[in-house]
Amino acid sequence: MSQRxxxxxxxxxxxxxxxxxxxxxxxxxxxFSYNLMASPGAGKTSLIERTIAGLAGRNRLAVxxxxxxxxxxxxxxxxxxALAVQINTGGECHLDAFMMKSALETLNLDLVDLxxxxxxxxxxxxxxxxxxxxxxxxxxxxxxxxxKPYKYPGMYRGVDALVINKTDLLPHVDFDMAYFRxxxxxxxxxxxxxxxxxxxxxxxxxxxxxxxxxPDGGQARDDRE
Amino acid sequence: xxxxxxTESVLxxxxxxxxxxxASRITDVHLVIGQLSSFIDDSIxxxxxxxxxxxxxEGAILRFRRVPAELHCLACEAHxxxxxxxxxxxxxxxxxxxxxxxxxxxxxxxxxxxDEEPVAASTGADG
Numbered sequence: 001m002s003q004r005x006x007x008x009x010x011x012x013x014x015x016x017x018x019x020x021x022x023x024x025x026x027x028x029x030x031x032f033s034y035n036l037m038a039s040p041g042a043g044k045t046s047l048i049e050r051t052i053a054g055l056a057g058r059n060r061l062a063v064x065x066x067x068x069x070x071x072x073x074x075x076x077x078x079x080x081x082a083l084a085v086q087i088n089t090g091g092e093c094h095l096d097a098f099m100m101k102s103a104l105e106t107l108n109l110d111l112v113d114l115x116x117x118x119x120x121x122x123x124x125x126x127x128x129x130x131x132x133x134x135x136x137x138x139x140x141x142x143x144x145x146x147x148k149p150y151k152y153p154g155m156y157r158g159v160d161a162l163v164i165n166k167t168d169l170l171p172h173v174d175f176d177m178a179y180f181r182x183x184x185x186x187x188x189x190x191x192x193x194x195x196x197x198x199x200x201x202x203x204x205x206x207x208x209x210x211x212x213x214x215p216d217g218g219q220a221r222d223d224r225e
Numbered sequence: 226x227x228x229x230x231x232t233e234s235v236l237x238x239x240x241x242x243x244x245x246x247x248a249s250r251i252t253d254v255h256l257v258i259g260q261l262s263s264f265i266d267d268s269i270x271x272x273x274x275x276x277x278x279x280x281x282x283e284g285a286i287l288r289f290r291r292v293p294a295e296l297h298c299l300a301c302e303a304h305x306x307x308x309x310x311x312x313x314x315x316x317x318x319x320x321x322x323x324x325x326x327x328x329x330x331x332x333x334x335x336x337x338x339x340d341e342e343p344v345a346a347s348t349g350a351d352g
Contacts, residue, residue, distance in 0.1 A: 004337075005243070007334055014237065
């Protein structure tokens with residue numbers, strides 16, 4: 001005999017629940033946290049290096065680095081002066097709350113003010129998996145092209161801030177900033193945006209201020225869930 | 226690629242609910258997927274057939290219900306659906322929009338069969 005059982009559960013509810021626990025743990029430790037997402041090569045690690053250097057002596061930073069393989073990124077963050085933990089996802093295309101939890105267990109949060117999580121380079125999967133971080137940040141870079149908001153709406157919709165990296169290359173590539181910004185506007189109106197160049201340092205100051213401000217750094221919108 | 230993690234999650238939730246209801250076998254799994262969510266039915270189906278083996282959900286049919294995107298223009302108040310890939314308002318070209326529907330990704334219900342076998346005998350789906 002067949003019977004229908006209503007479930008009505010978000011499919012990622014287990015991940016979401018764990019992400020909430022992580023958020024509470026970070027709050028209790030007084031750590032403010034950022035989930036940095038981008039495609040491979042957009043400049044996540046470079047921005048992290050710049051951020052560590054720029055906030056040295058002001059905020060104590062820790063970095064959790066997610067990659068399919070290698071510890072290159074965590075090594076770079078450590079060399080720049082932060083506490084760093086590497087997560088190798090072994091093929092998974094994103095970090096999830098479970099990986100985040102294990103990484104947190106290896107960090108002494110008493111030594112940390114700001115935590116940056118460098119997600120796996122990917123514009124699709126990381127958007128679906130909450131990590132418990134306070135802010136989600138997307139790094140777009142000029143050479144990737146101005147059509148990315150149109151092609152990856154899920155990623156652009158879910159973030160609290162957008163960094164547009166490699167602006168020093170604008171004179172050399174066909175990147176229509178107005179078209180790009182229109183795409184962003186549709187998906188995420190009034191999104192906090194930081195055009196900058198990790199290479200030249202132009203525009204970094206505003207980004208550093210925003211990161212250092214932590215909870216006071218503001219959030220574009222609160223109505224997405 | 227993230228569909229494997231997703232499918233594992235579907236299986237886990239389905240089996241938990243079946244157990245709680247004292248059912249030994251899941252025959253159908255009803256999923257609701259919004260048009261704007263980035264999950265691919267075919268991939269979920271592919272992983273499903275592999276991972277549900279040996280669980281109470283073995284052989285269960287995945288039934289997908291697609292929810293069309295429903296958008297609302299904040300400038301001219303138009304309600305509209307997805308037209309191509311551009312989410313902007315087709316009436317006024319407005320880019321200040323609100324998504325009313327289309328981002329769902331839920332497990333709505335399962336169909337189960339209870340038989341004489343004790344529920345505890347079913348195999349776990351954890352891991």
